[in-house]
Amino acid sequence: xxxxxxxxxxxxxxxxxxxxxxxxxxxxxxxxxxxxxxxxxxxxxxxxxxxxxxxxxxxxxxxxxxxxxxxxxxxxxxxxxxxxxxxxxxxxxxxxxxxxxxxxxxxxxxxxxxxxxxxxxxxxxxxxxxxxxxxxxxxxxxxxxxxxxxxxxxxxxxxxxxxxxxxxxxxxxxxxxxxxxxxxxxxxxxxxxxxxxxxxxxxxxxxxxxxxxxxxx
Numbered sequence: 474x475x476x477x478x479x480x481x482x483x484x485x486x487x488x489x490x491x492x493x494x495x496x497x498x499x500x501x502x503x504x505x506x507x508x509x510x511x512x513x514x515x516x517x518x519x520x521x522x523x524x525x526x527x528x529x530x531x532x533x534x535x536x537x538x539x540x541x542x543x544x545x546x547x548x549x550x551x552x553x554x555x556x557x558x559x560x561x562x563x564x565x566x567x568x569x570x571x572x573x574x575x576x577x578x579x580x581x582x583x584x585x586x587x588x589x590x591x592x593x594x595x596x597x598x599x600x601x602x603x604x605x606x607x608x609x610x611x612x613x614x615x616x617x618x619x620x621x622x623x624x625x626x627x628x629x630x631x632x633x634x635x636x637x638x639x640x641x642x643x644x645x646x647x648x649x650x651x652x653x654x655x656x657x658x659x660x661x662x663x664x665x666x667x668x669x670x671x672x673x674x675x676x677x678x679x680x681x682x683x684x685x686x687x688x689x690x
Contacts, residue, residue, distance in 0.1 A: 534557050574641065646660055
């Protein structure tokens with residue numbers, strides 16, 4: 474039996490020095506951390522890209538609306554919103570979770586103390602459960618309630634005499650790529666505004682009597 478003890482000691486020593494499974498064990502411990510970091514990185518990148526695309530949609534609609542010459546028609550507005558939908562094609566379920574408001578802002582032409590800005594017309598698109606944060610059609614028409622214009626508190630927009638501003642606000646309920654437990658529920662909002670270029674008739678037409686997405690005074 475004595476000959477078994479040296480062999481046993483040798484085998485025990487070999488087992489103690491065997492590190493062949495160490496990498497697998499370390500990987501098993503680090504895998505949850507790596508997954509959290511990877512998924513968190515993907516969600517962060519997706520959120521950043523979504524912010525950029527929603528911002529671009531707001532700018533695109535305002536800019537294109539301001540470029541419509543002579544007069545503007547409901548058909549023009551529909552084309553603007555179609556362009557917005559195509560621009561946001563890579564944003565997850567954009568139409569179902571977003572709302573776009575296109576607002577025509579002009580001076581109300583009233584004498585003091587009722588002089589100010591007013592919303593001649595406003596159009597909206599999308600199925601998101603949002604209302605405009607800055608007013609509705611007819612606001613400021615006969616009083617000075619919009620004397621300082623519309624927009625964020627520190628960046629209100631006004632239209633100059635004889636012209637108009639196309640003001641756009643976009644709100645989108647963020648749809649996570651991985652899980653909303655990473656950032657929680659988020660609503661992404663952006664605004665943009667452009668002065669009309671060469672349009673002198675600011676009233677909204679509907680020559681083709683197509684489906685109306687707008688209200689007007």
